[in-house]
Amino acid sequence: MTKNIIITGTSRGIGFELVQLFSKAGHNVLALSRNEKPIQSLKLGNVTCFSFDLNDNNAYKKIKDFVNEKWGKVDILINNAGTLLNKPFSETTIGDFETVYKTNVYGVSELTRIVLPYMKNESHVVTISSMGGVQGSMKFPGLAAYSSSKAAVITLTELLAEEYKESGISFNVLALGAVQTEMLEEAFPGYKAPTTALEMAEYIFNFGLNGNKYYNGKLLQVSNSTP
Template sequence: MKNIIITGTSRGIGYELVKQFANDGHRVLALSRNEQPIQDLGLENVSCFPCDLTEPQDYKKVATAITDWESVDILINNAGALLNKSFLETTTEDFEMVYKVNVFAVAELTRLVLPKMPKNGHVVTISSMGGVQGSMKFPGLSAYSSSKGAVITLTELWAEEFKEKGPSFNVLAIGAVQTEMLEEAFPGYQAPLQPSEMGNYIKNFSLTGHQFYNGKLLQVSSSTP
């Protein structure tokens, strides 16, 4: 049994990850501003509470929740904010909102959890193909895609800084998945993958990927570039 923290669990990929890990017998702390969808599942080995990772005081809740955990084996930084807005209309406040969720919260939660993680632990951060240098880019995603590029570089830096004592750090740049967030940003677009399918891939990678990779970006997309 692994002790696992997952962010962004009220819907989409995060929600599927919680179900899949719990059904496999792992203990999960599910973090989201809206805890009700996870509570409604009634899973014994899952704990959750309202948690906004853009609010500094909510990190105290996380620290308290894992006080009795001997270790945190896996941290999955899955929560994300997606903004589709032309660059000339994207304000400083828009950029701050996206970066607070997609970059600053990832860094702060990882910093909080690291002392609890063993050498064979695994930090998996969910990025996007839009953040990969040389990939296809789309207008309207200046804040989103640049923030997803930032966590790719963060992952590489963490792997170097902690390469002697662990844990391992990897980042998955995923392509389009049919989530509520995608539908809100791109109404009517039909993605090739469902959240349960991507969740299964991320679950398996989180459990085993640290044996093969550290500081690596893996592109998880059925399209090229």
């Protein structure tokens, strides 16, 4: 059955791969990113993309207008967009924290809030977090803003699952280990991750379609490294 899927952070990395996987499987995709050109250049028939900034309060109306006019309902929302800052805590300003949290927490919260009225029983909200946001996991210096923001969306997911438990909508969060993306390379130049963006996208693709049958309000750690 064809599903309507919204994905954020689609200009590169995991999001870019996800759009192609869902499109190839015959689903309708709304691909959201500040830079829409990479997806536009693919010229995929069942994919709509336009420039969208999670930090722009006025941009959310574009989402509502599109869903109202074209789809009427949303089956899957994948909150994939994120910003990564690697900076010593002593140099991390309130402005740095605001920038990271605006995308990684406030943007996730607001887009989910805007999309939820269009979701029905068996719809699925998947939020992408990080192993660094998991309590008790290995932590890295320089990621105070990033990892704490990723912890926030784990708890947000649990809260939404509880608040909407009578709706039949599922909310789950995936804490990813290191994935070889442009964002990782920018933050940690020269580091080589064990998992490619496509490999992780394939996992998220399957989880988005089927994970809600088995999970709700759950954090899944998607990492092949120890601890």
